[in-house]
Amino acid sequence: MKPLNLCTGCRRSIFGTAWSRRAFSSTPRVRQHASTETRPPRGPRPNMTQWIAQRRLQNARVAGAIFSDPHIAPPVIKEGEGVAYFEEHVEEWTKDPKAKQLLLDFGILEKDRDMLLEAYAKAVGSKELSKEPELYQLDRFSEQHFHRFNISVLYCNIFFTWATHPSQRTFLLESLGVEPSTLAHMEKLVEATDRTYMAEEHPVARCLHRKVIMHVGPTNSGKTYHALRALAAASNGVYAGPLRLLAHEIWERLNLGQIAPKGAEDPSFTGTDITDCIDSLPHAAAIKKFGNPKYARLCNMKTGEEQKYVTQDAPLLSCTVEMMPYNYVYDVAVVDEIQMISDTQRGGAWTSAVVGMPAKELHLCGEETAVPVVENLLKGTGDELVINRYERLTPLKVEENSLEGSWANVQKGDCVVAFSRGAIFGIKKKIEAETGLRCAVIYGRLPPEIRSEQAALFNDPDSGYDVLVGSDAIGMGLNLKIRRVVFDALSKMRSGGGLEPLSVSQVKQIAGRAGRFGMQSADEAPGGFVTCLHDIDMDYLFECLATPFSSLDFARIRFDTDSFTKVSQALPEGATTATIIQAHQYVSALPPKLRYHDQELANLPVYDFIDEFGGKLNMAEKVMHIVAPVSWRDPTTVDALKRFMKDSWTRSYVDIGACLKSTAFYDSLVTVERAREAGHALRNPSILLSNMEGLHKAVILYIWMSFRMPVLYSQYDVAADLKERLERALQWSLEKLSDGAKAEHASNRGDRHQMARALKDIVEGRAEWAKVIEQRKGAWTASTGADVGRADRGSRPYIPATTKLAVKLGALTVKGGTSSEP
Ligand SMILES: Nc1ncnc2c1ncn2[C@@H]1O[C@H](COP(=O)(O)OP(=O)(O)OP(=O)(O)O)[C@@H](O)[C@H]1O
Structure with a gap:
């Protein structure tokens, strides 16, 4: 800039x-x-x-060191200079000890590796590869690289494309003398990681001719407003946002009739199809007080940690993007904050939604910056794209x-x-x-x-x-x-x-x-x-x-259990989790403008943790732990995860009390609760707050696990109570920090709380779920095998209520103690 x-x-x-x-x-x-x-x-x-200019200069100076040092940002390569950079620096990459070790980890014999690297450096240096810039996607070198490791990933990626291209075969085998088994192994790895035709990974969406409508513009321009009105008018549909707060808000607004459906201005509009039976709904009073009964829709909610079902067959669902269901065909789907498609840690969930959401009408709301990457993704799907642009509503x-x-x-x-x-x-x-x-x-x-x-x-x-x-x-x-x-x-x-x-x-x-x-x-x-x-x-x-927005460089892609399994089978036996993830990144052929999450590379040391503590996990469970909401930089949650894993080895279920109550973090909660009861001031409120925030993350992690491994993480109710206690204590502590403020305000916040209570009531009672669970128990015992057996030896397996309901609705498939959810 x-x-x-x-x-x-x-x-x-x-x-x-x-x-x-x-x-x-x-x-x-x-x-x-x-x-x-x-x-x-x-x-x-x-x-x-000035500072930004200085940093760019520093980056350019350290270009030679980028391959080995993860803390040095790659240089910014100007447009048009990418190919020259690629050719000039190839030798540095081929001599980089980390790159060499990586190829050994991928199962390439040392002797063959050295020959291949030398030949690759020569081929690049002699401009052989530059003659086919499209095959090797050399324009990637000119993209803005603000992410660590990327250049090394590109060199390795192109190396595999080059070495396994049929045109090189005779040269590599006959002239260079590379072992045929090495080439066969590399080909197997390339095939296992290949995501070039990722659109085909979503057959249901490919059977539809979808209409994709992008609502783009600056903040506060009414993008979501228009998309939500289309959703409120649809006979069935789904909203997906980046935060559970947002999913909750939209769930509330749809159920209470706070979103006027598209077409409501038409004098012939008589109301939604639940208008007739509104009086029989448990939340009828809330609808009448806080919304418009004519617009009320039945909507369920699903986030990683929470599920709220107003009725078994609600036609609408509000969820977080990671929880989007791909097994139903919806009339309308709304995906919010589409610019998050390039988010280094979560973007893959947006990419999957754009490519694979089976909705006849797919609304994408967000910044203009996302338009080119979405256009690019849709080239592979053949769907129709309409772009609606908006201006800010207020200056x-x-x-x-x-x-x-x-x-x-x-x-x-x-x-x-x-x-x-x-x-x-x-x-x-x-x-x-x-x-x-x-x-x-x-x-x-x-x-x-x-x-x-x-x-x-x-x-x-x-x-x-x-x-x-x-x-x-x-x-x-x-x-x-x-x-x-x-x-x-x-x-x-x-x-x-x-x-x-x-x-x-x-x-x-x-x-x-x-x-x-x-x-x-x-x-x-x-x-x-x-x-x-x-x-x-x-x-x-x-x-x-x-400055006008500059377009996003690429969308992100995530790995899943399928690709994780395939790649691990293509690697030498005993490959570590870190190597499996690196193989996705360094070898995979992707369509243009797509990248794997950077998170995966930044977290490599963390995967050693999965190998160390997750020895008894199967592939699906490993992937689940990798994508779990663990803040790996936060020692509290990492420590909690360790405790959970250790507990699962020694006990039939993970006891949240035994894992968390002996920690200093839990002591902070007790200290705050005592102070609140006694009306005392807090000493060191900042430390207490920090400890409780950490503990809250650990509890959320437990709840997240309990939705996916309900037999092992069986104390959902205990965790939910602890979460509520923590939230009360956190809120009270924050209020205590503002001396003189109305501390009692939070416990008596009038209408807002009344509304929250009214909505809580609309979630169905538990008695009905218990019946279903009894019916399903037989099937579970058969499919969960060891897990249920272990639980039976310890204590009665307890299935969280919300999971029970989800099972009843067919929304979760419980298999091997793990749901099929991402
Ligand atoms: N045509 C309209 N009539 C009435 N209210 C509107 C209209 N358009 C938008 N609003 C209201 O304006 C506010 C901002 O709209 P909205 O949330 O859709 O904007 P946005 O562009 O999605 O913003 P952001 O990106 O900041 O979330 C909301 O409260 C919305 O209900």
């Missing part, structure tokens, strides 16, 4: 004439620029634009001035964005001390339920909370009444260490949360504002907001 040194006049033309509210009320002051004299009080902060204005480094300038309705938990609590403390305003907090480690509570406190004008301090977690899934977004900084810690600037997309997403349509009070002009704490960050803010 080129730095845009915008003068005031240019900014006006970009953001419109009314871009600064302060400009109207006061004489514009002379902007201060970075210098030692004007340095903000927090210490030296580099100008973002977003950039303020001319920063807060000049002072928290005293924070106002009611502001949302301050910072990028570490420590910074968030520090800022909250300062704002409360300097302004007397009260701050709610939202950050990624906080459970979604608590994030939602904190958002409700901020939105409620009578709660006593005026300001929100949050991380980029505010960027998605929450309807927030933000008047102005204030960036504390425009850089954040990268996962491998060190700071990195926020991307244009991140800045736009976060800034765009200000001035949400329909969230303003009647006396406020529509629209939102954005600024920074420090003057020095303002140029980068302007630059990001003035």
Whole structure:
């Protein structure tokens, strides 16, 4: 991105004439620029634009070291210079010890490996491969590589394509003397990893001629609104979003009739097909109080950790993208936040939905950036694509001035964005001390339920909370009444260490949360504002907001049990989990603009853990543990997983109490509960909070497992109780941090809670499930074999209620103690 040194006049033309509210009320002051004299009080902060330029230069200098050092970012290769780079650096890759070891791990004999690498380097160096750029997809070298390891992956990938191409066969076998068994082995590996025709992996979707409708535009432009109206009008359908918070919200809104179906404006519209029987529904009162009975739809909900069934055969389903069902044909499917298709850890779930969702009408909502990759994926499916583009519904204005480094300038309705938990609590403390305003907090480690509570406190004008301090977690899934977004900084810690600037997309997403349509009070002009704490960050803010979105480079793909099994069979016996995953990445032939999740490579040490602790797991269970929601950088959840696995060896079931109650994290919960009962203040609230957040993640992991291995992880109810206790304690602790705020507010939040209770009632009773479970038990015993046997020896196997219902609905197939869910 080129730095845009915008003068005031240019900014006006970009953001419109009314871009600064302060400009109207006061004489514009002379902007201060970075210098030692004007340095903000927090210490030296580099100008973002200069800093990015410096980092790119550093990256270019270390190009030679990229293959071996995972912490060095690959260089940015300019468009058109990719092929030259490929040819110039090939020898470095062929001599890289890690690349050599990898090929040995893949089962290539040392002698053959060295001959092949030498021949490959010669062939590339002599421009032989550049004559067929399409076969080797050499344009991949010009893509923007901000992800570690990618260049090494490309070299290896092209190496396999070259070595197994029929045109090389005679040369490699006869002239070079490579063993035929080595070539046969490489061919087997290439075949096992081949995903070139991934569209064909979804035969049900391929039988339909789908209409794919993309709703694209900036935040707050009504994209989801239009897609949801189509869903509310469909005779059956599914909504899939990135967060369980979002799945829950849409579930609530559909059941309560808060989404007007497409066509409701038509005078002949009489209501949905449940209008006649609304009075007999358990949530009739809630529908009448909180929604429009004419629009109410029956909708179930399914996330990784939670399932809510309003009725056995509800025509609609709201879920998280990973939980999308692929075994039914729907009339309408809505997939939200489609730009997440390139997410390095979860993007594969969006790719599968785009290619394989069996829906006659598939709505994809999100940023314009995703259009090219979706177009590319749909080339392989033959579906029809329609693109609807939207504009922001309310203006977003950039303020001319920063807060000049002072928290005293924070106002009611502001949302301050910072990028570490420590910074968030520090800022909250300062704002409360300097302004007397009260701050709610939202950050990624906080459970979604608590994030939602904190958002409700901020939105409620009578709660006593005026300001929100949050991380980029505010960027998605929450309807927030933000008047102005204030960036504390425009850089954040990268996962491998060190700071990195926020991307244009991140800045736009976060800034765009200000001035949400329909969230303003009647006396406020529509629209939102954005600024920074420090003057020095303002140029980068302007630059990001003035930069058009650049398209996503690629969509992500994930491995599944099938590919994992195939690849492990093609590798030498005893290949480690890490090697199986690397083979997917380094060998696989993919359609253009597709990449495996980076997560898989970043987590390699973690897979040793699966080998060490998961010795008794079968392939499907291994994959399940790999994709489980474990924050591998969070020692609490990793430790919890270890305890769960060890417990499963020694006991017939995983005892959540035995695993978690002896930890310091559980002690923190007890300490907070005692303080709450006694009405005492908290000592070290930050540590207590952090411990409880970790424990919450461990409990969520247990619940996630209990849906997939219900016999082994049999204490769903105990885990659910613990989760609720933790959420109450977390919420109370956060409120305690704001002395003077209305602590009792959370326990008496009026309508919102009434509505939540009413919706809880609509989930069917458990007696009916128990009957079904009895009927199914025989079949289970036969199919689960050892697992049920083990459970029977210990204690009566307990199947979580929600799993029972899912089984009853045929939504889960319980086999080998594991569901067939992703
Ligand atoms: N035509 C409309 N009439 C009434 N309300 C609308 C209309 N379009 C959008 N809204 C409301 O405006 C708000 C923003 O819309 P929506 O959530 O669809 O935007 P979006 O572009 O998907 O935003 P984001 O990407 O930020 O989630 C919502 O509260 C939605 O109900």
